[in-house]
Amino acid sequence: MGSCNSKNSEDSSLLETLADHTDSINCMTIADDESVLVTGSEDKTARMWTTQDPDGSECLGTLEGHTGYVTTVHVFDTIIITGSSDKTIRKWDMTTCECDFIYSGHTAEVMQVICTGDYIISSAKDKTAKIWIFDTDDLEEGEEEKACIRTFKGHLKTVHPLIYIPSDPEKGEEELVITGSTDHTARLWSIDSGSCLQVYKGHTGSIMTMATDLDARILFTGSTDSTIRSWDIRSSRLLKIFSGHTTPIMCLSVVNKLMYTGDTAGVAKCWAWNFGDCTKEYKGHKHSITCLKFFKGILYTGCGDGDARAFEAKSGLLTKTFKTKESAVVINCLGLCNHKLFTGGRDGKLRVWDITKTDGVECS
Template identity: 65%
Template structure:
């Protein structure tokens, strides 16, 4: 296993640069215990990396076996799941880096994969999402097709973003899956039966990104039509349309009462999502904003100009630009753990940055996402109504 590092140039915050991947890095995932990260690349491989070694990150293993580029990665327990343009999903043992199972059944590129512990859920360019068995040990040889236990059919075009909402069985809930598609809709499904409960349809362009509030009761869809829409998940009622961006929505994150959105024009906006108010804008990007992360009071953005920027979330002040002389390639994805930021770009390099000093700005998540007293009162009233209706509506739909 390799561990290629380069010293590009002396940059105070740049700890390491890894060049093991030989083509663009498309995706990254952090293990729950933050001890390992996984990257997936156009070079048809995924790689495992240490994160806590004081001597620096090391490549622990290379996952080789896909015949197409790796589009998505997910870590669960001691396994890594990778989706690929070769239409398959692979399950890898993190200890041995060996492929233990290949999920076959999609007819086109796999776009996203997530694991619940009991099931693996995937979306694809073939207009479907599928549910697979996590535990494949008892499947007989030659019976790989039986690993797929459910196919969600109903979208007319590529299915990309996925959200899994875990059930609270004590409240009579069911596991739910939400899919977003380039057909301009999102759909709500029951995981166990595969029934489509609701369709969220009012966008005029592809649904690019999705997220939910902390309670998992409100859905936010960001679209190529330049808008974001919030929905009551249980009823599919449209709650608000957020109209301020002028180009496609590329990334979306909800942190407590605030929503952060980034677009193709290089603008990032902060909203009080329950009210629809824009409270701040984060400027200075020279290209599309491809990804964003909130961490210890700082909003970090990855950009098509090759830089990562850190903004004080509360004031929108730019406090740090993480850049190197040769970092002109698009930042495709990034992850944060242990006061380190991992940025991955189209040049195939993974750069690791020390953000401990940036994060010492005396802001915490609560302060950075504070709303006014009037807004808080209005929010509480809306949340009370939502709580009263959510379980009733879901139960009625399931029946």
């Protein structure tokens, strides 16, 4: 497989370093059953990895066919969806590594894809988002363009973050999509009609990241203007402005009544979003926070300084720094399952870390 399963003498929690990719790992996702992790790379491929093998992770297969770097990956059942700078989206059979369908129609780099089971939803630098049918078996040769059933037009610049809100027949609510853009706005769209239902205006910078509360009633948007804003999704009414960061917001995550955010100055914060108060700050980063995830009471962060970190979410205590041996390895993405932390770096290496001892030990 060409993997380098090296141990790092500086950090005994490093279980493996897997070097199958030949360029930067841009994105990763973990299947719902936590059996497979998928990475997308600057080397124009996506790869599948085992997560539960006690003998270590292994590359299960390589998805080859894109002519540009892979920007986004999504797993649905035994299907993998990838988006690329080559302007296409590909649907892959996980069991065979074969490409089942190529979705063409975007005219610029695909930024994100999500799959609902009925649809694939995509965003791109061409200022649009699109809805594609997931099941393409009934399309005849030459009918590939019929896979796209909606194009959402209205944004003035790149569309990046996406949120899908399923329908609720009991409440008479339809399927919805929220898009965020570098044009400083987010928009709410009807999948059924294709119309724009709301525009969320107020940010003075690009919207880089979004989330909703558990009930999908409140939208949270993080921006390069250094603020996070919360909105009533159905009315677009601005609820709160979360001020305190001084540099662009790169990532956010909403967990119950708390929101975690990270910026380009290396500052991570916890907010009680009902009240707008910052309740905790997580210190120790030496560069931009590129990604973060809350998992079992611990906030994990990936950083441009090459390290991942684990903080007790409640106390703010730094309990572990996952240090890479090489210098200047930017962490682009991270994932967690089966007592392991997976980090994807700009050096093209997938690192696997043991997280069973991240509680209660303060790092220097």
